[in-house]
Amino acid sequence: MGKLNxxxxxxxxxxxITRDFRDLRFTELRLRASADRTKASVFLVLNEGGDTKWEKIATWPSACIKTLCVDLPVMLAKRSVGNMVTGQxxxxxxxxDWYQRHIKDNSTYSGSWRSNVRSLIKCHLLPRLGELVLNELSFAVVDECLVKTMLKDEFAPNYIREAVNKLKVAFATAxxxxxxxxxxxxxxxxxDSIKLNRAKDxxxxxxxxxxxxxxxxxxxxPVTMLFVLMMxxxxxxxxxxxxRWEYFAGDTWVIxxxxxxxxxxxxxxxxDSAKALLNHYxxxxxxxxxxxxxxxxxxxGAIAIRTAHEWNTQIRFKHFTSHDLRILFRTMLADLGVDTMIGERLVNHALPVLLRTYVKSTLDKGMSQALELYHAYLIERGFSLVAPEILPRSSLNSGKAQTLMASGWV
Incomplete structure (x- = not known):
C-alpha cells in the first residue's frame, strides 16, 4: 500500500515483494505487477451482484496514473446509473427523468422545491424539449423551443426564467x-432572450x-387571519x-x-390580544x-403553500411577500428597543446550544414582554381596524354581524 504516484x-x-499495489484513497483502483516488474496493469475492482470483478483499464507507465485517479469518479458514476452515461x-x-429520480428522496432539498421542479419538468420542459437529442441542444434551441413558446403561451417572464433555471440546474448536476x-x-x-420585469418595490x-x-x-x-398571525x-x-389548533395550548403557540x-x-x-384574536377566529x-x-x-390537511401565496396576491398591496412581513416585524422590534438576542429568538434564528440552555428562562420572559410591547404598538397604529376583538374595552361589539362585516371578518 502507498500513495498512487x-x-x-x-x-x-x-x-x-508484493504482487498488488493499492492506495486507500482510491479503493476501487488496483495495480498488479508484470512478471518482470517493469510495468503494472491497472484494474478497476468493483463488487457487483455479490461478486468481486476485476476490469483492466490501463497499463502503467503507458497511462498517467494521476489522470486515472482524477477520472475515477467518472468511471464509477457511469456504472451507478447503468446505461445513462456519457453519450448514452x-x-x-x-x-x-434521471434528474427527477436524483432529487426525489433527497431531503436536503425542501419538499416544496422538489415538487416545483417536478411540475416544471412535467408541464414545460418535457413537452417542449424532451424529444431533442442531447447534441441538438444549444442556446438557440432553448430560446426557440422553450423561451419563445412559453412567451407565446403568455407565461410571465419571471416564470420563464424559473423554467430555464431548472433546466440549467439539471444539466449542471449531470x-x-x-x-x-x-x-x-x-x-x-x-x-439573452427576454427582458425581465424590473424588481417591484x-x-x-x-x-x-x-x-x-x-x-x-x-x-x-382566513386570508386576513393568515397574514395577521404572520404580522x-x-x-x-x-x-x-x-x-393546528392543538399547537395553541395555554399561553404558548408551538411550531x-x-x-x-x-x-x-x-x-x-x-x-392577551393574540388569545382574543384566536378565540374569535x-x-x-x-x-x-x-x-x-x-x-x-x-x-x-392544511392549505397548500401555493394557495397561501395566492392569498398573498389577493391582498394586492405593494406586491409585498410574506417575508416582507417578517422583515417588518424584526425591524419594528429593533425600533422598539427589544434586545437583539430576544429579537433573533422570536424570528427563530438559531442560537448556540449552550446559550439557548443557560438563558432559557431569561429569553422566555423577554420574548413575552417584547410581544406584549409590540402588539400594543400595533393597536396604537390602527390594528383594531383589522381585528376589533383584540380590544376588550372597545365599544365595538364583535358579535354583531355588521361589525364583523365592516371589519372584513365575514
Missing part, C-alpha cells in the same frame, strides 16, 4: 457527476401600516399555514420542528366552516 509505483516494483442519454427527456462530458447550455442566460415600512391594515380588513376571514409573530408562511425552517421547535408566548370557523384540526384547512 509514479515515484511510489517505481519503488514498489523495484522492491519485488438518448434525449433531453431521459436526462430530465455534468458535475460526469454523466455528460460537456454541458451544452452552460453560460446561457434567459436575459415590495419593502414594507411602518408608515405603510395604516394602509396595510385597511387592505387586510377588506379580505376574507403579529413574525412567522414564516409555511409555518403559519400548517398551524413543531418538522414545520420550522431550521428544524428546531419554536415556542411563541401568546399575548375559532368561533368564526366553527360557525362558517365547521370543526377543523387546522386553522387554514384545505381539501386535505
Amino acid at each position: 509514479d515515484a511510489a509505483i517505481r519503488r514498489w516494483l523495484r522492491g519485488g 442519454f438518448d434525449c433531453v427527456g431521459s436526462l430530465l 455534468a458535475k457527476l460526469r454523466l455528460i462530458t460537456t454541458n451544452p447550455i452552460a453560460g446561457y442566460q434567459v436575459t 415590495t419593502r414594507l415600512f411602518e408608515t405603510d401600516l395604516s394602509a396595510l391594515f385597511a387592505r387586510l380588513s377588506e379580505s376574507s376571514m 403579529m409573530f413574525g412567522t414564516r408562511i409555511n409555518e403559519t399555514r400548517q398551524a 413543531p420542528a418538522s414545520h420550522a425552517k431550521n428544524k428546531q421547535e419554536h415556542r411563541l408566548p401568546l399575548t 375559532k368561533q368564526w370557523q366553527l360557525e362558517h366552516v365547521g370543526k377543523r384540526a387546522h386553522l387554514f384547512p384545505g381539501v386535505k
Whole structure:
C-alpha cells in the first residue's frame, strides 16, 4: 500500500515483494505487477451482484496514473446509473427523468422545491424539449423551443426564467457527476432572450401600516387571519399555514420542528390580544366552516403553500411577500428597543446550544414582554381596524354581524 504516484509505483516494483499495489484513497483502483516488474496493469475492482470483478483499464507507465485517479469518479458514476452515461442519454427527456429520480428522496432539498421542479419538468420542459437529442441542444434551441413558446403561451417572464433555471440546474448536476462530458447550455442566460420585469418595490415600512391594515380588513376571514398571525409573530408562511389548533395550548403557540425552517421547535408566548384574536377566529370557523384540526384547512390537511401565496396576491398591496412581513416585524422590534438576542429568538434564528440552555428562562420572559410591547404598538397604529376583538374595552361589539362585516371578518 502507498500513495498512487509514479515515484511510489517505481519503488514498489523495484522492491519485488508484493504482487498488488493499492492506495486507500482510491479503493476501487488496483495495480498488479508484470512478471518482470517493469510495468503494472491497472484494474478497476468493483463488487457487483455479490461478486468481486476485476476490469483492466490501463497499463502503467503507458497511462498517467494521476489522470486515472482524477477520472475515477467518472468511471464509477457511469456504472451507478447503468446505461445513462456519457453519450448514452438518448434525449433531453431521459436526462430530465434521471434528474427527477436524483432529487426525489433527497431531503436536503425542501419538499416544496422538489415538487416545483417536478411540475416544471412535467408541464414545460418535457413537452417542449424532451424529444431533442442531447447534441441538438444549444442556446438557440432553448430560446426557440422553450423561451419563445412559453412567451407565446403568455407565461410571465419571471416564470420563464424559473423554467430555464431548472433546466440549467439539471444539466449542471449531470455534468458535475460526469454523466455528460460537456454541458451544452452552460453560460446561457434567459436575459439573452427576454427582458425581465424590473424588481417591484415590495419593502414594507411602518408608515405603510395604516394602509396595510385597511387592505387586510377588506379580505376574507382566513386570508386576513393568515397574514395577521404572520404580522403579529413574525412567522414564516409555511409555518403559519400548517398551524393546528392543538399547537395553541395555554399561553404558548408551538411550531413543531418538522414545520420550522431550521428544524428546531419554536415556542411563541401568546399575548392577551393574540388569545382574543384566536378565540374569535375559532368561533368564526366553527360557525362558517365547521370543526377543523387546522386553522387554514384545505381539501386535505392544511392549505397548500401555493394557495397561501395566492392569498398573498389577493391582498394586492405593494406586491409585498410574506417575508416582507417578517422583515417588518424584526425591524419594528429593533425600533422598539427589544434586545437583539430576544429579537433573533422570536424570528427563530438559531442560537448556540449552550446559550439557548443557560438563558432559557431569561429569553422566555423577554420574548413575552417584547410581544406584549409590540402588539400594543400595533393597536396604537390602527390594528383594531383589522381585528376589533383584540380590544376588550372597545365599544365595538364583535358579535354583531355588521361589525364583523365592516371589519372584513365575514
